Amino acid sequence: MTEGEKTHSYKKETAKPRVVIVGGGFGGLCAARGLAGAPVSVTLIDKRNYHLFRPMLYQVATGLLSADQISGALRSILSRQVNVEVLMDEVSGVDTDKRLVRLKQHSISYDYLVLATGIRYNYFGHDEWRHVAPGLESLDDADLIRGKILLAFERAEEMAALDHADTEAIRQLLTFVLVGAGTVGVEMASTLAEMSRMALAHDFRHIDARDAQILLYEAAPRVLPTFPEDLSAKAQRHLESLGVKIYTNTRVTSVDADGVVADGQRVRSSTVLWGAGVLASPAGHWLGAAMDKSGKIIVGSDLSVPGHPEIFAIGDTAYVVAPSRNLLGIKAKEPMVMPGVAQPAIQGGRYVAALIRRRVAGQRPPAPFWYWDKGDLAIAGRRYALADLRMLRFTGFPAWIVWAVVHIYFLIGFANRLFVMLQWFLAFLTKRRQVRVFPGQERAAEAK
Ligand SMILES: Cc1cc2nc3c(=O)[nH]c(=O)nc-3n(C[C@H](O)[C@H](O)[C@H](O)COP(=O)(O)OP(=O)(O)OC[C@H]3O[C@@H](n4cnc5c(N)ncnc54)[C@H](O)[C@@H]3O)c2cc1C
Known part of the structure; x- marks a missing residue:
């Protein structure tokens, strides 16, 4: 010492x-x-000074919930337990x-x-990719990712309004690459697809947000590799029905500000998100x-x-x-x-x-x-989930209900539970996203 x-x-x-x-x-x-x-x-x-409910972090990254609805100050959570002190x-x-x-x-x-x-x-020895392809780990990451996604649409709109718009550049802005098709990749891909086809569909004048391409890369032979094969296949079909393009058995070997190289092919994208390994x-x-x-x-x-x-x-x-x-x-x-x-x-x-x-x-x-072992749940959109309870497997809306009940139950704080349920209900009815502003735009721009 x-x-x-x-x-x-x-x-x-x-x-x-x-x-x-x-x-x-x-x-x-x-x-x-x-x-x-x-x-x-x-x-x-x-x-950090907060406890984070990570299973719903993707909802902050895609603008459905706000950060405080899925987190709480540790000091406050433990304030009544007199034998605990919290140190940040x-x-x-x-x-x-x-x-x-x-x-x-x-x-x-x-x-x-x-x-x-x-x-x-895990960036597999390429920590420099972390800056261009953030992973979803903390509230800062969720803000950064939401900012990157919304900024890409804003930039594309601005570019499309110009005379002689550069269609390739617009296409690059509207291409979203997700590396890794585990639960986080599947959550993000499905939500991004729905976001561009529903929540953002009517908000732009010069681009059609529905043109956004969501590309999901997975080095393993199937999406959700830790789930049973039949559930993986159903997840893949559902994602494809939402418009997500899936590339399994495909390794991303390079990442930079212009996109990725996947199986030797250059894929241009302004937004690359990482969820490939830990x-x-x-x-x-x-x-x-x-x-x-x-x-x-x-x-x-x-x-x-x-x-x-x-x-x-x-x-x-x-x-x-x-x-x-x-x-x-x-x-x-x-x-x-x-x-x-x-x-x-x-x-x-x-x-x-x-x-x-x-x-x-x-x-x-x-x-x-x-x-x-209570089994595994994964969500793939606003009313579709997959449930593997070991002795029973099911998908679709019933699995989504189970997912929602379990996640509300484990969320900390009565007010959070209430507000999240209300927000989900509103989003379900209106297909809108509530959290559309993105502080830290400079940071998101720098990260590009
Ligand atoms: C985006 C995402 C979605 C997920 N979805 C699901 C899901 O749907 N269902 C599910 O069951 N699981 C899910 N998981 C996995 C689940 O969140 C983790 O398995 C779980 O959080 C593990 O708990 P833990 O206590 O081991 O670590 P964590 O919850 O990660 O907590 C680790 C804590 O340690 C702190 N810390 C780290 N290093 C230091 C240090 N050096 N000094 C001080 N503090 C430090 C961190 O700030 C953090 O608060 C998800 C994970 C992610 C990232």
């Missing part, structure tokens, strides 16, 4: 064991809440010998450490722990890091293989690798909180972690 860090160590006012949780996403927040009333002092650290700072390392978490200016000691730092997009946060490197190929920390059956019974990794940043049960509680024959979705993070957070409670109380440890 440097001299500077020593003098700025975070004060420890309590004799209670200190639990430091890094990350206020689904995993970290559930861990913090699970420790309510426990005889511990919890410090939740996040580099970025963790840059962990000293496992001294049990210290390193922050930007100082360090903080822990008795228990929970790492729930999530993922970031890397875990650097938490594994902080510990020098064993990791899988995407950098996830390989944890034991109680979600602790091998050799460090006081450190846990949960959610997207952990590689967990655990027994599972389906919706009806029936145990699967084989253990499964936890998917990168919200439920493993939520259940992992609750499990670790229960384990710490027991350890602090001197009780026997709980049984190893097991996963209650």
Whole structure:
């Protein structure tokens, strides 16, 4: 530890064991809440001051919802839980010998450490693409992406109004490329297609927003590669019916401000959005722990890091293989690798909180972690979704209803739930998007 860090160590006012949780996403927040009333002092650290409901982030990026409807200040969410303090700072390392978490200016000691730092997009060694092809990860990204999309239409309109309009340039502006056809790519492609054909259709005088081309590239043989094949095929048919052009088995090998190169072909586009792959946060490197190929920390059956019974990794940043049960509680024959979705993070957070409670109380440890696998949902438009509940699969409007109910249920805050339902209802009736202004236009323009 440097001299500077020593003098700025975070004060420890309590004799209670200190639990430091890094990350206020689904995993970290559930861990913090699970420790309510426990005889511990919890410090939740996040580099952002908000908890974000990522499953609905694409709706902010496409102007259906506003940022505050799917997020909440961590400090406010946890304000009634007296054993928690919230710290907005970025963790840059962990000293496992001294049990210290390193922050930007100082360090903080822990008795228990929970790492729930999530993922970031994988640009496969081309981090320079990040600026021209942003991924949807934070509220800033959603604003930036909404700005890029709306700006492309504005520019095309302006250009089309000129004498001798450059039709190639207009075409480039109205071509939207999405790289990666996982759930985020499918959500974005379907919503963009509907946006251009419905919400924006009557707003321009010199262009027809319906001419927008939505191109979805996927290196795997099918869209939604983690879903069963029959659902992937249905998703593809539905996307195509919305006008999305899908290129599977197609690898994007280059990205720049003028578009992409896909399977050797130049595709001109002013708006490229990235959702092709993920890397875990650097938490594994902080510990020098064993990791899988995407950098996830390989944890034991109680979600602790091998050799460090006081450190846990949960959610997207952990590689967990655990027994599972389906919706009806029936145990699967084989253990499964936890998917990168919200439920493993939520259940992992609750499990670790229960384990710490027991350890602090001197009780026997709980049984190893097991996963209650409730299945997967993906949305592909304003009234179409896909549901894989393992013993039952269905698509279309019934799946959309399930998607909507589940997502409203997990959204934080009664007011948010109410406003989101109202906004969806209005959008459903009017086919309009509410959030059409885009602050940060300079940033979006720069990012082009
Ligand atoms: C656009 C999008 C759509 C998605 N849709 C769905 C869906 O429909 N259904 C579903 O189940 N899952 C969905 N997911 C996946 C789901 O959001 C994640 O699996 C889930 O958020 C994982 O939770 P987590 O707690 O592990 O990490 P996160 O929720 O990512 O939280 C990590 C937190 O750690 C903080 N952090 C990171 N590094 C540091 C640091 N160094 N210092 C301090 N703080 C740090 C971050 O600010 C963040 O708040 C989606 C993800 C994305 C990106």
